[in-house]
Structures are given as structure tokens and as C-alpha cells.
Amino acid sequence: MAAGDLSWGRRYLCCRPTHFGVLYEINPWMHAEVTVDPERALQQWEGLVATLRAAGATVEEITPDAELPDLVFTANAGIVSGSTFVPSNFRHPERQPEAARFAEWFADRGSTVEHLPPDLDHEGAGDALPFGADTSAATPILLSGYRFRSDAAATTPLSALTGAIVRPIELIDERMYHLDLTFCPLDDRRALCAPIGWDRYSTRVVSSIVPEPLWLTDDEALAFSANSVVVDTTIVMPHVAPRIGRQLEAWGFDPIAVDVSEFLKAGGACRCLTLALDVDLSAAPRS
Amino acid sequence: MAAVETFALEGHIVDSLILPKVLDLVLDSGSDYRLLDVVIGRSSTDPSRALIEVTAPDDEVLVALAEQLQVQGANPLDSGKATTEPAPADGVAPAGFCATTNLVTEVRIEGHWITADRAEMDCVLVVAAGPDGRPQPPAVRTTPLHRLLEGDAVVVGASGVRVLAPERTRGLTGFEFMDSDVSTEKPKATQLRALAERLRAARAEGAPVLAVCGPAVIHTGGGPAVARLVRAGWVQVLFAGNGFATHDIESAVMGTSLGVSVTSGAGTEGGHSNHLRVINEVRRHGSIAAAVESGWLTDGVMHACVIAGVPFVLGGSVRDDGPLPDTITDVVEVADRMRVEVDGVRVALMLASTLHAIATGNVLPASVETYCVDINPAVVTKLSDRGSHQAHGIVTDVGPFLAQLADELEA
Numbered sequence A: 001m002a003a004g005d006l007s008w009g010r011r012y013l014c015c016r017p018t019h020f021g022v023l024y025e026i027n028p029w030m031h032a033e034v035t036v037d038p039e040r041a042l043q044q045w046e047g048l049v050a051t052l053r054a055a056g057a058t059v060e061e062i063t064p065d066a067e068l069p070d071l072v073f074t075a076n077a078g079i080v081s082g083s084t085f086v087p088s089n090f091r092h093p094e095r096q097p098e099a100a101r102f103a104e105w106f107a108d109r110g111s112t113v114e115h116l117p118p119d120l121d122h123e124g125a126g127d128a129l130p131f132g133a134d135t136s137a138a139t140p141i142l143l144s145g146y147r148f149r150s151d152a153a154a155t156t157p158l159s160a161l162t163g164a165i166v167r168p169i170e171l172i173d174e175r176m177y178h179l180d181l182t183f184c185p186l187d188d189r190r191a192l193c194a195p196i197g198w199d200r201y202s203t204r205v206v207s208s209i210v211p212e213p214l215w216l217t218d219d220e221a222l223a224f225s226a227n228s229v230v231v232d233t234t235i236v237m238p239h240v241a242p243r244i245g246r247q248l249e250a251w252g253f254d255p256i257a258v259d260v261s262e263f264l265k266a267g268g269a270c271r272c273l274t275l276a277l278d279v280d281l282s283a284a285p286r287s
Numbered sequence B: 001m002a003a004v005e006t007f008a009l010e011g012h013i014v015d016s017l018i019l020p021k022v023l024d025l026v027l028d029s030g031s032d033y034r035l036l037d038v039v040i041g042r043s044s045t046d047p048s049r050a051l052i053e054v055t056a057p058d059d060e061v062l063v064a065l066a067e068q069l070q071v072q073g074a075n076p077l078d079s080g081k082a083t084t085e086p087a088p089a090d091g092v093a094p095a096g097f098c099a100t101t102n103l104v105t106e107v108r109i110e111g112h113w114i115t116a117d118r119a120e121m122d123c124v125l126v127v128a129a130g131p132d133g134r135p136q137p138p139a140v141r142t143t144p145l146h147r148l149l150e151g152d153a154v155v156v157g158a159s160g161v162r163v164l165a166p167e168r169t170r171g172l173t174g175f176e177f178m179d180s181d182v183s184t185e186k187p188k189a190t191q192l193r194a195l196a197e198r199l200r201a202a203r204a205e206g207a208p209v210l211a212v213c214g215p216a217v218i219h220t221g222g223g224p225a226v227a228r229l230v231r232a233g234w235v236q237v238l239f240a241g242n243g244f245a246t247h248d249i250e251s252a253v254m255g256t257s258l259g260v261s262v263t264s265g266a267g268t269e270g271g272h273s274n275h276l277r278v279i280n281e282v283r284r285h286g287s288i289a290a291a292v293e294s295g296w297l298t299d300g301v302m303h304a305c306v307i308a309g310v311p312f313v314l315g316g317s318v319r320d321d322g323p324l325p326d327t328i329t330d331v332v333e334v335a336d337r338m339r340v341e342v343d344g345v346r347v348a349l350m351l352a353s354t355l356h357a358i359a360t361g362n363v364l365p366a367s368v369e370t371y372c373v374d375i376n377p378a379v380v381t382k383l384s385d386r387g388s389h390q391a392h393g394i395v396t397d398v399g400p401f402l403a404q405l406a407d408e409l410e411a
Helices: A038-054 A096-108 A152-162 A200-209 A218-222 A242-250 B018-028 B059-071 B188-205 B223-231 B242-254 B271-285 B288-293 B301-308 B331-341 B355-363 B377-385 B398-408
Strands: A011-015 A058-062 A078-081 A084-087 A128-131 A141-146 A165-170 A183-185 A190-193 A212-215 A229-231 A234-237 A254-257 B003-011 B032-039 B048-056 B083-086 B105-109 B112-115 B124-129 B135-143 B153-156 B161-163 B209-213 B237-241 B312-315 B347-351 B369-374 B391-395
Touching: A011 A038, A038 A058, A038 A234, A058 A096, A078 A096, A078 A152, A084 A096, A084 A152, A128 A183, A141 A152, A141 A200, A152 A165, A152 B003, A165 A200, A200 B018, A212 A242, A242 A254, B003 B018, B003 B059, B003 B112, B018 B032, B018 B048, B018 B059, B048 B059, B105 B124, B105 B135, B112 B135, B188 B209, B188 B347, B188 B369, B188 B391, B188 B398, B209 B223, B209 B355, B223 B242, B223 B301, B223 B398, B237 B242, B237 B331, B237 B355, B242 B271, B242 B288, B242 B301, B242 B312, B271 B288, B288 B301, B312 B331, B331 B355, B347 B355, B355 B377, B369 B377, B369 B398, B377 B391
Parallel strands: A011 A058, A141 A165, A190 A212, A234 A254, B209 B237, B209 B347, B237 B312, B347 B369, B369 B391
Antiparallel strands: A078 A084, A128 A141, A183 A190, A229 A234, B003 B048, B032 B048, B083 B153, B105 B112, B105 B161, B124 B135, B124 B153
16 A cells, blocks of 8 residues: 555535635634634635645535535535435534535435434534545445534444444544544555544544554644545645654655635634545445 | 433444443443343444443433433433323223233333332332422332222333343352242251241341241141241231131130140140130230230230231131131221331241232232242242242241241241
């Protein structure tokens, strides 16, 4: 295995931050009194999209909605697996209307939209990332965070809908409220891992799944280092800490920092602003 | 009071360490668990499923734990909730009422398992409302039919009702090998020592012991031994009938039981009416206690009960002579008195009594350790057949057995 082996991450769905703002507070990073500079936000977002495209990714867009400022965080749209789309069941009422918008977008493009039971919360790819290095090498594992935004019990229907092995990961630090703030798969063997966000059982689970983890210090984790996007060998990060940068380069990756500081005000960075469209959890041959 | 709830956990619970995490949470809360069922998925994508029965020290711990477990995806099994219907008239239950067993019964009300106040077979469950109309402890009363009042909320159907399986005490108590069929072919000395050991343990725990005596106890010469046990504080409550009390008093006052000398075994002249004369004297005194107080009755089991302050319930029957003034002839009242007296009893001795033993078995919770001493194995079987499955049988002649028991206990 080598850098660039990640089988997905070349097609993304993003949402232009026309209506982005911190209008409510649903995570510890959000403060309604903080003002977002719309112009800067747009520049930063365009910079991110340009970087993704330059790395070789295709980026599609969903129409922004004045009522839904967090629509820009497309990672929470739902779970993509091949031509199946499972829209999120958002925990907070503020974001719940987003689900229908995303479902519509996917249905319009021919995806089969499957729903989780309505009584179970799950916030999509923001709380569930695939990792390929299962012992059987063929069955993908979906790591799914739970507690703050998603329910542990949602892992069972998620597994049934996608065919993936779903490993629930308990998130214990409210600042790391989504799994994608604590985990970033780099290829079939490596991942950025922020144990600050996990309980000891989950840390053991990740250790057993990821052969070569890059353990993030608490400071690195709280700087959103794991909220990065991997396109082949390019890793688009909100911030490249020198130690991490050196290790990634040693592995053959090309870490690039893009400024997403306006979005950090809402508790989201690079990964949160993207939804990978080319994930296929069912395509791999079943063991 | 321990609180029990069953949780279901499903998904990839083994490799994800969710199952050990849940079990750790249970233990950390001071609760215990039993895995009722674990199904491990065959392929790596198959979900696994575990059924976990959690026993918490009390309801409060269970509620807090349930919240933690739900975060981990473990949900309480839907046990339904109890439905009630009002009793249509005094002493009449709504059709479809839930009939009780002698096991501890719990009723699910407003999301909580409420334990019924008593475990008694063949009763109905009444949910009592507090002043604010909400159930309050003891919210569930085990009620015999005749005690129902019109409008009582009677539990109907089986939804939201569960009985807790009894925990049989196992170990080298001398009785574990006696749980087989009742048999005459058992080593009596071992059984006797084991019973004595159980009575010593009951005394150490401060657990009341109930003796249910048939007239054969007196006929076979066991009366003095029972009196010794009562005097020495080995018996805390006594149930019998008119016959037992009569013959006990007859033997104490006249030396005969049904006219036969309890010492020589010989018949005595005019002895057939001895018991009637004794009954007549007690009736003259007004009660057994009054007969003791006046100095007329100076010995025997009933005398010992009066002196030691051991409460007794004498249940009457159609066959009774007299009866003694203490004999309660209203059978419904007898049963109610017995219900009051069995409260707290932990060990019951059924001594050569068939009808009173079965009557007592009817009001005893299954948790009461019951020892049935009778020369007829059919009595133990009969007791078990009527639902008192907890009865241990000792098939032997009750008179000599009781004398040995009193000796063993140094009564």
C-alpha cells in the first residue's frame, strides 16, 4: 500500500456559502455573536474548491438555501454508497430541513434514496468514514461516531442498508462532536487519528483496524487537523502542523493548507465542507 | 428492592467492543447482568445480538443505567405495559383478569416495574392509585377475589406482568439431593440434621418459622416435642385446626388423644368423649388463653404458644366437634388471618397435616422454604401438585422425628 491508494475521494458535493453564517449554536465552537465575513467565506470556499480541483477532484454543487446556513457542510448530507444515498436524520431541528434538500438532489441524479428509521439520529458522512484495511481486505469498514449527533443503534440499520461492517465509535469530547473531526483515512493502512475524541474502547477499536495510525496530539486535533480531504496523494488541510506535515510527506503525501477560518467559526473545516460522492461500500466483493 | 430489566443490544457489538463496554457499564453501576442470549453474526457483515438481563440494586440505579446503556444502543425490551379494568362489583374481577402465582410478581406501570406487595397464588393484582391519581407504593396489591371492591383497578391480560424465577438455594445443605421424587428411601438422620441446620440459620437471620400441625402430631406423641420447640423459640407462628388444638389440650389435661393414652397407647374408659369434655371446658373459660390464665391448662403446645406469645390460627371445618372458641369457622376469615401471619415467614414446617398444609401453601410465597414431614409421600406430592413446588419432603413418622429434632436443637 502506498500514498494515493484511497479508492474514493475524487468526486465531491459542495455548497457555495452564499447564505452561510453562525445563526444558532449547536456545538461548542458556535457563538451567535461572532460575525462571519461573507466575502471572506466565499473566497475561502472558492480556494478550497480550486485546491480540490487542482488535485484532480471533480466538484459538484448543490444550490444554497437562505434558510439553511449550515447547508455548506455537505459532509452531513448523508451516507453515499454506490448509487444508494441514505440521508441524515439530523439531531438538531435547525438542520433537519437539510435532509430533504440533499435527498432531492440525489434522487434527481438517479440515486436510490434509502431512509434510516426516523427515531434514530445519524449525521451522515460527517459521522461515518470508511476504512479499507479490514483483515478480509475486501469488506469495507465504516467507522461511525455516536453520542453527540448520532445514535449508536443507527449502526445496525446503516450496516443493513450499505452492506458495510459498521464499527460504532463513541465520541466523548463535545468539541469533537462529529467523527470527521477525529478521524481521516489516508489510504488502506493509514489514518489521522485523534484519540482525544474517543473513549478507551473506541481507541482500541481504531487501533485494531488502522495498521499505521498517525496519532494526533490534543492540540493538533483541536486545530481540526483531522478534518482534512484526501484526493489521491494530496491532503487538503485547514492547517498543517510541522510534525504532521513531515510525517505525511515521509509517507509520500502532499499536504496543503487552505484557509477555512471563517468556517471554523461554525465548528467545521475542509472535510465538513465536502461530501465524497464516489464512496461505494457495497462494491467490494463480500467475504 | 432489586430492579430488573432486560436490554437488547444489536449490531457489530463484539469487535466494536460495544458489548464489553455495556457489560462494564453495568458492573460499574453496582449492578449485575446475565446474558440471556447472544447470537454472533456468521459473516462479518451480519449483526450480532445480545439479550442482557440487568439486576440493579434499586430502581434509581436502573433508570440512570438505562440512560447510559441507551447511548450505547442497548434498549430495554418492550415489555408492554399493564392494562387494568375496574372491578365490576365487590368481590368480582373483570373477565380476563391476570391470575397470580406464588412467585414474586412485577407489574409495569408508567415505565417502571413495580413489585406486588405479596406473592400469593390464585389472586388478582390491583393497581392502587395515590392521592394524586398516580400509582404510588405499594402500588400493586395481590388481592384475593373476595377482597375486591367495586372499581378497583384490576390488571387484565399478561402484557406488562412478569414473575421472577425463584432462586433455589443450592449447596451442601442436605436437601439438594432431596429435590428428586419424594421417597421413603432417604436417610432420615441426614434430613433431620439438615432441617435443624436450616432452623438454626433462620434463627441467626431472625427469620420467623411457621409450624403447621395436623392432629397426628399429637396422636403419634409428637406434642411434647412441638411444645419444646415453641418454648425454646424455634417456632414463631402456628397454624392448625380444631382437631390439633383439641387433642393437644386433651393430652395435656387428660393424658389421652382421642381417648387413647399418649403414653401407654391403651384405650381408656369413656375416652371417646374426652375431647368433647375438653372442648366444653375451654368453651366455659371462653378461650384457650383464658384456660391457661386460670391454671386449668398447664401443658402442651397450645399452652406453650399462649405463654410464649406465639400467635396461632385455628381454622375450622365442617367436621369439627365443638368447636373450640378460638377456632375460626369462617374460612374466608381464616385465610385472611393466615395471610397476615405469614408475612415475613421464611421457613414453614408442615407437620403431618394435609388440609392445613395445602391451605397454608396457598397463601405462602414460593420463596418460603417449606418442609413437609409426613408418613404419607402423597401429602408432599399433593402439596407440590397444588403449586407449592418449593416443598421439600421428609417421609417419616412425625412423632419420633419431632422428638429427635427437638433433641438436635437442644430445645
